[in-house]
Amino acid sequence: MAKIKKLGSTPNVMVVVSLTIALFLIGLCGLLTLNARKLAELVKQNVEVQVYLKNDLTTVRLDSIYKVLIAKPFVLYKENSPQVNFISKEVAAKQFIEESGEDYRKLLGENNPLHNLYTVKIKQEYFTDANLKQIKTELEQIDGIHEVAYVENFVDEVNRNISKIYLILSVFVLLLLFIIIILVNNTIKLALYSQRFLIRSMQLVGATNAFIRKPFVVRGALQGLISGFVACTLLIVLQQVAVQKIEGLVLLQEMDKMLILIGGILIIGTLMGVLSTFQSVERYLRLSLDELY
Template identity: 55%
Template sequence: MPKKKKIGSYPNTMIVISLTAALFLIGFCGLLVIQSKKLVSIIRQNVEVRVFVDKSVTKAGQDSILSIIQAKPFVLSSAEAQPITYVSKEDAAKEFIQGTKEDFVNFLGENPLRDSYRVKVREEYFEEVKLAQIKKELEQITGVYEVVYQENLADNINKNVTKIYIVLASFAVIMLIIIVLLVNNTIKLAIYSQRFLIRSMQLVGATNGFIQKPYVMRGAIQGLVGGILAAALLVVLQQVAVRNVEGLALLQEYEKIGILIGIVVILGISIGIASTYQSLARYLRMALDDLY
């Protein structure tokens, strides 16, 4: 004998599943943004400005140049990475030979390269105009022969990053709109099955607030459960990806991921409450004939 449907029953599972899927997609977009920003930050921090020293500069002169460079505000903090690296002309020759497989020292009879400092700059200075100003400022230091950096790299990276953020933001907004509409319609269908019970409560004198309270509370609980399930799926996905994709661990910012998880849960509760309240308001105002 089929089980009778209980009065006031509610398709909780369907709503929770819809909310979970929706919130998971939003959270996934958030993860992509967090990790792409971290990747860009790492790329920027590893771009170097090379300061070549005059051949006539003594060891004391090189130390003086180093002290001046270290005092500059654009130099990356030592807490983030090693900001300045000294490269002797012998080490530079070894790097060149290793990269080209050609021993130019034997061919020329001497090493024409110069001692240099490789300087990493702060992320906020990663713009073509600011890098050009840094080059000009460093070349004014006594004993500096030349300052070199990869021109146009900053502008190209910044332009590509802007395009990526625009695409991700557009996708997230479109997904949010679709998701809100989807969840809203799911809750509307659920409330539709309760329309006669709602009208019966109105007929016996129940106020709108009294009728709304249990449904809104249920919507909040559904949103909370959906948010927790979506957050759990995000954590599982993130951990599986970190264990199976080499180098991905460097892109993890667990504090921001924790904030994202909190936002997903809060968003779930907010969507559950707002959609339930909106759907209820429609039936509370509806005429009796329209219920049929």
């Protein structure tokens, strides 16, 4: 006895696997984008402006300059603490000798040519060449400050590379999304192909298009939701393996952003299942009997 097909039933495994692969690739691109954004944020937050002080400043004057610095709107705060640190010229000299391997004392004796300084971390919204130049000019006008310096070439290079990364990822994601929509749409269309005559039979007995369409669309939404859950699970597993294998990657993890990405994947999966199914069913609803063959 031939098995009677139920209205709305389609090859679930084929559709779910196709949707899962598509959503996993979309989620992977989203995860790479989040990590790239977080990495750029960390790089920007760790760029320091060196504020070199004039010699022979009193403790009161040093404290006064510190208060002026922390009041500036561009100074980065972490946990309500201004990221402004004082480094004495003795400590600076020790760091210089350790990093360069050269001892200036062989030439200059005990005369320390370095200056006391404050290192100032800048908010990432000020991380542009124009803003940093303005900050440099503004700080050098403060009485008691000898010079302000930062790594200019590094700032320009970071900004250029970040722009390139975002552009490449955006183009790749859009191209990938376009290809995935076509592939998923064709997969669902093929899955519904075997039910084209059942759809026609329902039309002949007087069923409305909405009645015929409903079980297919509900099944498409369910397939998209299941695919979304599977894709998110694979993405989380991949992320945890990468965190364990790659040192320092844990610093790039943002749980709130990850939850938003997971929610987005579930929504996209459901929408892709519903819209692709709706479009395919509409196509068969409009075909004549001759065209169905």
